[in-house]
Amino acid sequence: MKKLILATALLAPFALAEHAEIIGNVESKCSITTDTQGVYGNPLASKLSTLPADGGVLPILRYDIITAGSYKAVIGYPNAFASSPDLSDTVTWTGSTIVGEVSDASMSAFETNKVEYNNITEFPLSIAGTAWFNVASEANYGYLTALPAGQYVATVTADCVAI
């Protein structure tokens, strides 16, 4: 009986090892996560702004980069309302996109190397890891004209394009 227990004990690790495989694949990919959906504050009757100082909430996007140098982030702040009450005057749009938190300090290069045109900012994702981007948006209506009451929705575009 003792011999049987000893033999079982000796053989057990080999038996377990045969079933202990863990297989995983890591593929090059870019993931976009909506960390925070922005909210417009209404500090003046004529103004909507996502800046915290104006009572708004900044939209925050998270990009997960598995392979360095395979993608660029192309982020656009709003330049029109997707939905709003009828507006009879013009809306002036301003905004900006900046690198927020990063998982690797060297990702500060994203901010240095960004390219801006119109409402778009392009960031070369040259370092693997995770980066958060903060998008500020401001809409001013007419010349200090009060915005009509109602629901306002604007879209931030977050693209990840293979290069």
Added chain:
Amino acid sequence: MRFLFLLAVIVSGYASSHSLTPTYPSLELSYVPGVYKADLELFNARKDISYYEVGVFDAEWNAITAAITPKKIMKVPHSTSKKITVYIPAASKDRAVYICTKSKTLFTPVTQVTVILSKICSKLK
């Protein structure tokens, strides 16, 4: 078991995002003569999004309308993945550069908000 599942979800990077693989798909001949195909996989972990649009573009971002996808706009429920096969006629094969998936929003927010539209583009080899 629950812990293992949770760990797998966290480690896989699929916590709450939109992703498209592979980064560089290749075109292969399909079962239809003169038509090429590329296989991709979309994963949707965005709770606020259930629909995605698939598009094929050239280097100047002009849409290649001859490309055929199973559905131009397709439903991808939260926390599921969808295999996508894009068919491109041989005549457009050399023009096609990007295959993109773009989130489509349907919900109506109740306050003054910004909606985030995500788009991920893979580049054909």
